[in-house]
Structure formats: C-alpha cells, structure tokens
Amino acid sequence: MGGLTEAKLRALAGERSFERGLAYADEVSGVEFGDGWIRASVRGTERYEVELLLGGRGKPAGTCDCPYGQEGNFCKHLVALGLTVIAQEADLPRRRKAARDRTRSLDAWLTGxxxxxxxxxxxxxxxxxxxxxxxxxxxxxxxxxxxxxxxxxxxxxxxxxxxxxxxxxxxxxxxxxxxxxxxxxxxxxxxxxxxxxxxxxxxxxxxxxxxxxxxxxxxxxxxxxxxxxxxxxxxxxxxxxxxxxDPEELARWLVAHALDDAADLTDLDPLDYEDLLGERGRAALRRYTVEAWQANRTGWAEKHLMQRLAKSARDVDTVIAVHAVDLAPNGRTHLLIARELDTAGRTAEALEWAERGIRETADLATVDPALIDHLADRYTRIDRSADALTLRRDRFAACRTLLAYQQLRAAALAAECWPTEREKALALLRADAGPADTRGHRVLVDILLDDGDVDAAWRTAGEYGAHDGQWLTLADRSRPTRPADALAVYLRLATCLTRETGNHAYEQLVRLLLHIRDCHRRLGTPDDFTAYVTDLRAAQKRKRNLMRLMDEYGL
Known part of the structure; x- marks a missing residue:
C-alpha cells in the first residue's frame, strides 16, 4: 500500500505534528479501505474525518477537516491514521480485497x-x-x-x-x-x-x-x-x-450588496461582473456607486467601492476626491493621495500633497512616519537635501527616538554637516532629559551606543541609570578596553539569572560565564574565575541541565 513508513509520515508532517500524532493513535476508529485510499475518524478536540491517499507514483498525501488540515497541512490526525495503517500493514491486502468485495456485492444487490x-x-x-x-x-x-x-x-x-x-x-x-x-x-x-x-x-x-x-x-x-x-x-x-x-437591476443589487454586511461573508467583487453588465450596466454601476458615496462620503464601504471603480477606470482624480473628503489628522490620507499621483506620473502634485500633509498635522510627533519617509525620499531625489535635512531635524525635535536620530544622521551625512547636527541633537536630548526622565536618558544611551561613543554611553548610564539590556551591550562593547567595568556588569546579571530556572535562563547564564571568564583572563585573575565557578556549581548543583550545559562549554 504505497510503502508507508514512520519516516515518510515524519517527513510529511514535520517533527511537531508527528510527535503529537503519536498521542492520537488510539483515537482512530471506523477505518475504511478503498482503492488507493483509507478513511477513518479521529477524535481530537472534536471528531474529524481523515483520508489518506496511498499508492501510485506520488508520495502519500491526505486530507483532514480539522482547522490545521483545512489549510493544506499534513496534520497530527493524518499521522495517527498513518500509524494505524502501518501497524496493520500485514493485514492490508486482505482488508483491501474485502473492501472491493463489499463494494461489488453492494452493487450487485442494488442492481438486482x-x-x-x-x-x-x-x-x-x-x-x-x-x-x-x-x-x-x-x-x-x-x-x-x-x-x-x-x-x-x-x-x-x-x-x-x-x-x-x-x-x-x-x-x-x-x-x-x-x-x-x-x-x-x-x-x-x-x-x-x-x-x-x-x-x-x-x-x-x-x-x-x-x-x-x-x-x-x-x-x-x-x-x-x-x-x-x-x-x-x-x-x-x-x-x-x-x-x-437585466444589467441595471444587477448593478443595483451589486452596489447594495457591496455596502451591506453580507459583503464580508461573500467577498463578492462587482468588477467580476463587468462582462455581464455591459456598457449600460457598467454605467449604472458607477451611477449607483456615486449616489451611495454622495449620501455617505465618509463611509468605509462607500469609499472603498468608489475607489475600486475609479482605479479600474484609471480615474485618478476621482480616487483623490474620495480620499480628500476624509483626510486623516496624521497625514496618512495625504500620503495615499501622493502615492496615487506618483503612480500616475503627476509628481509635482504628489509632492504638493505630501508637503500639505506635514503642514496640516498639528503635531509632527503624531504624523505618520511613512509620510515623513516618503517626503524625505522625494526631496533627496530632486536634489533638495537641505529640505530633507530640515524635515528630519524637525521630526527628531518632535519625536526623540533612536530611529528619528538615525534618520537625521543619514540626512546630515548626505548634506555633509553631521558633526554640527549631532552636537545640536545631543544637546537637545541632554537639556530635555531631566534627572527624573528615565526614558529620555535611556534613549540617549541607545543613541550614544548607536554612534559608537561607548565612553559617553557609560557616563550617561552610570549617572542616570540604564536597563539590563543596555548594560549588557555596554559590557560587550567595552570588554576589550574596560574589562573590570564589564566584569561588574556580568557578575550582577549572572546573580539575577541564578534565581531563575529553565533552559533559556541557563543558556543566558552560560553566555555570561564565558564573558566573565574572558574578563578574568584579560585582568590576569583566572584563579578568581575558577573559585567563582566552583562556588556557583556548588550552589546550583540541582539544576542538572545547567550543569550539563556548563560541562559542554568547559566551565
């Protein structure tokens, strides 16, 4: 029966589904055999109908009506049936013959x-x-x-x-x-x-x-x-x-359906009926759509249908008109309009709409980042690097994040004025981040690290604090030049991890131990590391997976 094996099932299902299928082998019932197929029911969350297709030149395949199987996957229920088939392999020829005999007998009886x-x-x-x-x-x-x-x-x-x-x-x-x-x-x-x-x-x-x-x-x-x-x-x-x-009647129903809740159920597209509508029906479809949109210009379904028809007709002005009626306060709609105009080759109008989106946003911190990126890119393409830099500078002033800083840096480097811009940006961050502003100082630490200014990042973290991830990055960056400082960070983080259990925590701890060993080597104190690891092993000896992992790395 197609030479079905556990190895083939594992390859078809993947390791996870195969292992889960082992637990369902006893839940298979009602096995039926046919010519090249085997069907059964498998009880899982509910009872599922499963079919294996075997034989022929192709590899085994199957279907199951469980949610995972309906997505086309070889699920755990198919694995369970496959394991049942393998267990009964010696009896398969007899059972297949019996199935064929039953079918012939049924046909003969009905015919008679x-x-x-x-x-x-x-x-x-x-x-x-x-x-x-x-x-x-x-x-x-x-x-x-x-x-x-x-x-x-x-x-x-x-x-x-x-x-x-x-x-x-x-x-x-x-x-x-x-x-x-x-x-x-x-x-x-x-x-x-x-x-x-x-x-x-x-x-x-x-x-x-x-x-x-x-x-x-x-x-x-x-x-x-x-x-x-x-x-x-x-x-x-x-x-x-x-x-x-009738084309007009069909057009009327299609528009009504597209604006109804039933549209989500069917995903029915009026444009799929264009060949049935003909010229008269298409005109009616546009007329009914415009009437619906004019009655509710901000309705999502009305706007979507208007835009679908307008795009199909390559009517860019109508697409823009639909967008323009309901402009989002963060500039997102302005960006959509700019992209439509760019696609149509109307670049000057596209630039004007993008700039308008910036002007009409009350707070540059809330503007859609994609609009900032779009406009900065357009400025760069038309040799307006100074405008791109101003846009990035204003964005950073309004939204002081690492990403905004990185984008300002890229624009300033292109304009060959980064040192000056960097000093202004850092001064803005330091002036804005008061002693109680933990988030502001942590952003400053990230920015200094991103710039490669590790010493300044150390000073800021030491004065105002940093989260553990930042301290770890500081230690990793500074280990070759400041091994004593890095060692202090690693030891503190390792102490925290010794209170945790689980393989993920053990893997993190072992990575820290390797760094601690490197610091002691650089400091010329290997005996201190040996004593530290000995004490650690004594205290953590019940964590078998940790001990095994430490052995693997020679710790």
Missing part, C-alpha cells in the same frame, strides 16, 4: 432489486436519516422546478435555531450547522443546471442575506461559513451567466 424494492429501501433510509431526506427533497424540487419548495428547504437548511443554545451556535455545534448549510450551494447550482438560472440567481441572493444574518450568532472560528458564503457568491455568478439578468 426491483423498482418497487428500491423505492421501499430509499423511503426507509429517508425516514431514518434526516440529512438524506433533505438532500433528496432538494433534488426532487430542483428536478420539478418547484422554486417555492426549494426556497422552503433552503430556509430550513440555513436555520441555526436547532443548533443554538441560548440563541448562539457554539463551536462544538458550528461544524454540524455548517455541514447542513453547505447543502444550499449544491441545491442552487443544481437549479441552474436544470435550466432555472433566473430562479437560482434569486435564491442565491436570498441565501446570502439569510446566512449573513446568521453569522453573528455562530462561533465560526474555523471559517466554514466564510467558505459557504464564497460558494454562494460563485453560485450566484454562475446563475447570472446562464440567466443574463
């Missing part, structure tokens, strides 16, 4: 039944299986063109009431509801296939609206209802292509 006997059988099964009865009722209604009957069945299928507890469908019941609701898609497609495309189109719209109203009361963590919504959207498009609806 009379029409009346088949009817009795089907009716009996329908009485015992509610889902089967619903599926057959839908098929019968479709075959007879019974639109009223189909509509009634669809409403039943989308009714979440039987699955809801206290008015809400919980996660444990959501899958069963989704399995039932999913039958609506095939019913609508069957109606289209039977020549009733106009009815299918109307029912698809109703089903989309009904499902959208239900989604909020269902725990759809696995996204199954979203998949059904997409299926309904596809079924609607298929019906439209077959029915050839």
């Amino acid at each position: 039944l009379s029409r009346d006997d088949l009817l009795v059988l089907v009716r009996k099964e329908m009485a015992e299986d509610r889902d089967l009865r619903r599926r057959l009722e839908l098929r019968a209604a479709s075959a007879c063109g019974d639109v009223a009957g189909i509509r009634s069945r669809i409403r039943e299928l989308l009714d979440s009431g039987p699955f809801a507890r206290y008015g809400y469908v919980e996660y444990a019941d959501a899958r069963a509801y989704a399995d039932q609701a999913g039958q609506v898609v095939s019913a609508i497609r069957s109606l289209t296939a039977s020549g009733r495309a106009a009815d299918a189109m109307a029912l698809a719209r109703e089903a989309i609206g009904t499902l959208a109203a239900v989604v909020g009361s269902v725990d759809d963590s696995d996204g199954r209802l979203g998949g059904i919504g997409a299926g309904l959207a596809d079924a609607h498009r298929e019906a439209c292509r077959a029915a050839g609806p």
Whole structure:
C-alpha cells in the first residue's frame, strides 16, 4: 500500500505534528479501505474525518477537516491514521480485497432489486436519516422546478435555531450547522443546471442575506461559513451567466450588496461582473456607486467601492476626491493621495500633497512616519537635501527616538554637516532629559551606543541609570578596553539569572560565564574565575541541565 513508513509520515508532517500524532493513535476508529485510499475518524478536540491517499507514483498525501488540515497541512490526525495503517500493514491486502468485495456485492444487490424494492429501501433510509431526506427533497424540487419548495428547504437548511443554545451556535455545534448549510450551494447550482438560472440567481441572493444574518450568532472560528458564503457568491455568478439578468437591476443589487454586511461573508467583487453588465450596466454601476458615496462620503464601504471603480477606470482624480473628503489628522490620507499621483506620473502634485500633509498635522510627533519617509525620499531625489535635512531635524525635535536620530544622521551625512547636527541633537536630548526622565536618558544611551561613543554611553548610564539590556551591550562593547567595568556588569546579571530556572535562563547564564571568564583572563585573575565557578556549581548543583550545559562549554 504505497510503502508507508514512520519516516515518510515524519517527513510529511514535520517533527511537531508527528510527535503529537503519536498521542492520537488510539483515537482512530471506523477505518475504511478503498482503492488507493483509507478513511477513518479521529477524535481530537472534536471528531474529524481523515483520508489518506496511498499508492501510485506520488508520495502519500491526505486530507483532514480539522482547522490545521483545512489549510493544506499534513496534520497530527493524518499521522495517527498513518500509524494505524502501518501497524496493520500485514493485514492490508486482505482488508483491501474485502473492501472491493463489499463494494461489488453492494452493487450487485442494488442492481438486482426491483423498482418497487428500491423505492421501499430509499423511503426507509429517508425516514431514518434526516440529512438524506433533505438532500433528496432538494433534488426532487430542483428536478420539478418547484422554486417555492426549494426556497422552503433552503430556509430550513440555513436555520441555526436547532443548533443554538441560548440563541448562539457554539463551536462544538458550528461544524454540524455548517455541514447542513453547505447543502444550499449544491441545491442552487443544481437549479441552474436544470435550466432555472433566473430562479437560482434569486435564491442565491436570498441565501446570502439569510446566512449573513446568521453569522453573528455562530462561533465560526474555523471559517466554514466564510467558505459557504464564497460558494454562494460563485453560485450566484454562475446563475447570472446562464440567466443574463437585466444589467441595471444587477448593478443595483451589486452596489447594495457591496455596502451591506453580507459583503464580508461573500467577498463578492462587482468588477467580476463587468462582462455581464455591459456598457449600460457598467454605467449604472458607477451611477449607483456615486449616489451611495454622495449620501455617505465618509463611509468605509462607500469609499472603498468608489475607489475600486475609479482605479479600474484609471480615474485618478476621482480616487483623490474620495480620499480628500476624509483626510486623516496624521497625514496618512495625504500620503495615499501622493502615492496615487506618483503612480500616475503627476509628481509635482504628489509632492504638493505630501508637503500639505506635514503642514496640516498639528503635531509632527503624531504624523505618520511613512509620510515623513516618503517626503524625505522625494526631496533627496530632486536634489533638495537641505529640505530633507530640515524635515528630519524637525521630526527628531518632535519625536526623540533612536530611529528619528538615525534618520537625521543619514540626512546630515548626505548634506555633509553631521558633526554640527549631532552636537545640536545631543544637546537637545541632554537639556530635555531631566534627572527624573528615565526614558529620555535611556534613549540617549541607545543613541550614544548607536554612534559608537561607548565612553559617553557609560557616563550617561552610570549617572542616570540604564536597563539590563543596555548594560549588557555596554559590557560587550567595552570588554576589550574596560574589562573590570564589564566584569561588574556580568557578575550582577549572572546573580539575577541564578534565581531563575529553565533552559533559556541557563543558556543566558552560560553566555555570561564565558564573558566573565574572558574578563578574568584579560585582568590576569583566572584563579578568581575558577573559585567563582566552583562556588556557583556548588550552589546550583540541582539544576542538572545547567550543569550539563556548563560541562559542554568547559566551565
């Protein structure tokens, strides 16, 4: 059966899923064998249906309806089934033959039944299986063109009431509801296939609206209802292509749907219908969209639809007009407009909008950093380095962060005036950061370290304090020239880590010990390090992983 092995399962699933799958080997039940496939149920968070595809030239593959498996991954449930198959490998030929024999026997028995006997059988099964009865009722209604009957069945299928507890469908019941609701898609497609495309189109719209109203009361963590919504959207498009609806009426519905909450469910794009709309329908689509936007110029859905249509028509001015009605106070919208104009080759207007975004922002500290970067880049491209420097200087004055300082430095280096700008920036930081301003001094330490001015960073940290990460960086940078100072930092940090447990803490401690050993070597005091490690081992001897790690590094 395809030579399935644990090594192949491990390679397909990855180490983590394989190891987790080992724990599920006893949860496999209802194993069924077919020609090249094996199916089963695996109990996890809930019961999942799993199928392994074996044999042939390709490597083994599989599907599982758990959330991880639905993303296309070879999950732990597939591993569990694979391990079950491997354990039963010697019995596989017999079980496959038995499966083929059962299929042949069933076919032969059904073929031998009379029409009346088949009817009795089907009716009996329908009485015992509610889902089967619903599926057959839908098929019968479709075959007879019974639109009223189909509509009634669809409403039943989308009714979440039987699955809801206290008015809400919980996660444990959501899958069963989704399995039932999913039958609506095939019913609508069957109606289209039977020549009733106009009815299918109307029912698809109703089903989309009904499902959208239900989604909020269902725990759809696995996204199954979203998949059904997409299926309904596809079924609607298929019906439209077959029915050839009135273009204006279709345009009106598409706009109404795009502005409705149901749009999030289906992800239906009006532009996908352009070939069905024709010139008259496209004109109506634009007209209805403009009317909706004019009635609510700041509505997200209205703006998005207007921009989609305008971009499709390469109407940059309309895109800008939509943005301009609702300008964000941080300059983000100005940036979007500038980018649209740049793409259209209207660079002068783009620059004007970017500059306007800076001017109209009350506080440069709150302006979108991407707008600052965009404008500074444009200034540099058109040989306005002085303006780029002024912009970066003003930004740093308003927002004194390491990133703003680095960007100021880059602009000043390009303008060949960094030493002067650096002194001004550092003076601004020192004047602004009072004794109680811990954050300001820590930013200053980061900036001095970034500049490579380690001695000044040491002085600032020693006078005003620094966080442990900064002290560690200072020690690492200074170890060759100031081993005694670095040693004091390492010893303090190591003492803190000895109070912690876990491999991550042990790895950090060992790295510090290696640095401590290097400091003692530079200071000519190796015996002090030996005594320190001896005492440390005695105090930490119960931490076996730490002792093993220290042994690995010769500590």
